[in-house]
Amino acid sequence: MSYEFDHLRTALRKARVRLGLSQRELSEISGVQQAQISKFENGAVDLRLSSLVALFRSLELELELVPRTCLPAVQSIIRTTLPKSTISRKLSARGKIAVDHVMQGLTQLDQTAKQVQYLQELIRFFERIRIPADQTKNYTRWVKYLERLHAMPIDAEKFEALLKRTEALRNQIERSQSPRNQSLSEKPAYSLDEEDGHV
């Protein structure tokens, strides 16, 4: 039943997953029904151009017409450019919004200012660096955790959990990117016993 645009179908799924978006979330962003997204990804529907464009635009992708003569050149550009971008602006923006929300909620909390400051410091780390591709999933999970947190009142216990989890993510990301910076950083790569939880 699938037509000759399998590459668009699979590209949609890949891009969506890469951004850590569920079909329902993409549906909200793009305005295309979740059922339609599911069908399209499985080649069970022949979407209209407007739906397609809405979907891809939401994923920072543009539908472009390429003369067959320069297809290889274009595909090569896309291939070499894509892997460099570690995490999408979209997801980063989403993360920032979540962080803002949670931080606002924290003002009504009677934690010591020092602990809140430490949390901010941890979070600032995510903004300073680029989240490596293999850590996207973890980062996404953390963002969704923040979004869930925001929906409920934050007490001391939840704050503690948030701090721990954020610390864990920071460490994981640091460990993940250290092999690449090995020659540039004085941090040795053999600190494998750093499981998680401490700086």
Add this chain to the structure above:
Amino acid sequence: MSYEFDHLRTALRKARVRLGLSQRELSEISGVQQAQISKFENGAVDLRLSSLVALFRSLELELELVPRTCLPAVQSIIRTTLPKSTISRKLSARGKIAVDHVMQGLTQLDQTAKQVQYLQELIRFFERIRIPADQTKNYTRWVKYLERLHAMPIDAEKFEALLKRTEALRNQIERSQSPRNQSLSEKPAYSLDEEDGHV
């Protein structure tokens, strides 16, 4: 009523015209109704992906997904590559088919073999060189003339006309491309009085 894909709409028309195809011809090649093509080019319809792909494939264009980050690079490639392609393979192929048909018809003609041979020689010229962009329209007209010719029996009179017309096209193309080869060719560019009809 138009959505946010005006560039695709206009690109379709441009590509179609560049190949010298009418809406009806493109309709036959692609399998998409002429009415649909007209509506799409005027932004009055939200085509389905299958129709779009069929149309663009027929025009040697591929619908490609480009990350917004490398859009400028891709567009630059397309812009610099496109003008180089003088005439499409599609139109060339169409020309070859038309030539073959007419040549087959000529075997039943009592022209001197010498005249037929001269015609073949003229035609071989079109296959050897690349038709310059500004001669596409003339070439297209000639192809359509051949296609019309094929539908009717060719007598001596028609053969004469064919020969004249083909000669004229050859001369026009030669004149058109001469400025580019000026330094390479010994033929002077100032032979402006060569109106048409003779070698």
Add this chain to the structure above:
DNA sequence: GTCATTGATATAGTATTGTATGTCAAAAAA
């Protein structure tokens, strides 16, 4: 274990495209 999330389906009604034809005025070719 419990609860929420996720992706795949389903159903029913609506809106639009797609198909098959045909018409028409303007432009181009003969």
Add this chain to the structure above:
DNA sequence: TTTTTTGACATACAATACTATATCAATGAC
């Protein structure tokens, strides 16, 4: 001038996407 080609448009019917909503099994979070 006469004929053909071209693009826009019309109409009726069939096919299918779109909308809104819901269900369900599998997975994952807590």
